[in-house]
Amino acid sequence: MTDFQIEVDARNLSCPVPVKKTKQALTAMAAGEVLHVITTDAASVEDINILLKSMEDEMIEKTECDGEYHFYIKKA
Numbered sequence: 916m917t918d919f920q921i922e923v924d925a926r927n928l929s930c931p932v933p934v935k936k937t938k939q940a941l942t943a944m945a946a947g948e949v950l951h952v953i954t955t956d957a958a959s960v961e962d963i964n965i966l967l968k969s970m971e972d973e974m975i976e977k978t979e980c981d982g983e984y985h986f987y988i989k990k991a
Contacts, residue, residue, distance in 0.1 A: 917976050917987040919951040920944070926955045926983065933959040934966055937988070941972055944990040949975065952986040960984055 923940050925933035933954040940950050952963065960977075963986055967974055976987040 917949060917951070919949040919987060921948065922951045922953070924953050925959070926953055928954070929956055930958045930962060934962045937963055937986075938966055938970070941970060941988065941990055946990055948990045950986075950988045950990065952984075952988065954984045954986075955982055957984070963988075 921940055921944060923936045925936050928936075933952070933956055937950070937952050944950060964974070967988065971991045973989040973991065974986060975989050976985075978985045
């Protein structure tokens with residue numbers, strides 16, 4: 916498991932809520948901090964990737980286990 920400073924629990928929330936919560940958290944973070952996002956919406960996988968391309972932040976780890984998607988994102 917990757918160390919992180921902030922966590923967004925977006926389980927059981929549908930698109931676009933997980934992406935909006937991810938963007939809000941990243942906007943408030945300092946450069947170099949790591950965000951852990953948990954979702955259950957399969958669409959969030961692609962949506963979060965698209966968000967990161969527009970924000971230039973870095974996906975450092977992405978996993979799926981038992982229907983939960985875990986993203987570790989480093990703030991640029």
